[in-house]
Amino acid sequence: MNPLKPRMGKKATLCVAASIWIVGTIISCPTLLFFTTYPMKDHILCYAEWPDGPSNHSRQEYVYNIVFMLLTYFLPIGSMTFTYARVGLELWGSKSIGECTQRQLDNIKSKRRVVKMMMIVVIIFAVCWLPFQIYFIITSYYPDLTKKPYIQEVYLAIYWLAMSNSMYNPIIYCWMNSRFRRGFQQFFRCCPFVRVTPDSASSHRRTDTERSFLYNGSQSPTGQRKWQTGPMRRVNTMLTSQLNQTTSLCCSSQDNPQGRPVKD
Structure with missing residues (x-):
């Protein structure tokens, strides 16, 4: 975007990564502090016992679910959408001065494919995690839903969908990026059905x-x-x-046009 602007240094990058880990640890602390287990006849029930009441009947849990959704769902989606939208507008909207070479056109097309790939990753992330986030908000308003039959199976399906988000990313990378595809081919080249294509x-x-x-x-x-x-x-x-031999013959013929033997 701004090639003349100084890039983030190594220390700043480490600070950002450490901050993300610290925030993630703080967000996960209520799960460690307030969740407990209760033995049933044929299974063990795991639920949250908040200071102001049990799970689905606690105001603190509702606030926690809202904050959790904002920090882990809307904030990542918003930041990634804003970033990739700016990059996309820069790639599709800007016009270069003069005529572009074929290499420059190929480079622009490659960058556009990367932006499309990352936007698909964002969409997949939003689709996979949205039911998981909405489930806890709805059960906070309607706690009786947790007593409905097959609600446990519904929750497990929603949970599986959210956790499977990371599984789709390598598939998308392999499908839309030739470098990732070649990397997968190199990794699985021992398989008989994998053919490594030239880069x-x-x-x-x-x-x-x-x-x-x-x-x-x-x-x-x-x-x-x-x-x-x-x-x-x-x-x-x-x-x-060959050129030297030809030149030598030409020079010799010019010096001796009658073809007579030359005496030393």
Whole structure:
């Protein structure tokens, strides 16, 4: 976005990461402090016993659920949506000065694909975690819902959906990003049905390097000796030898036009 703006340093990055861990630990403290178990006939019940009352009958639990939703759901979605929207507007809305080269166009397309991929990740996150967040808000207003039949199965399905969010991210990365896809292929290359495809970026770099070698070799003898190696050096050596032989024959024919033997 702002290439001339100084980037966040290592210490600042560590402070931000440490702050996130501290906030996450504080948010999880009520679960450690107020949750308890109660033995039943065929199972053990785990529930929250808040200072002002049990679970689904506590005002403190309701406030905690609201704060938990704001910090762990709406804040991440809002920040990621704002960030990726700005990047998307910059990529799709800005126009470069002059005519773009093919490499610049490919680079812009690659960045746009990354923005699309990250927006899909945000949408999947919102869909997976929304039922989990709403469940606790609804049961706080209607505590009798927890006594309905099959409510435990419904909660487990909602909980599984929320926890499965991280499972979808690698699938999205592999589907929409060639580098991630090649990384997965390298990781699972021992499997017989996995075929490792060549990296397009590496081939482009190799082609550009070969072009640079050819350019340097054709412009100066020093560059030719320095850069050209292997088969290229052998080919150029043969061409140079043939050119020298041809030049020698031409010079000899000019000095002796009748084809007479030359005496020492």
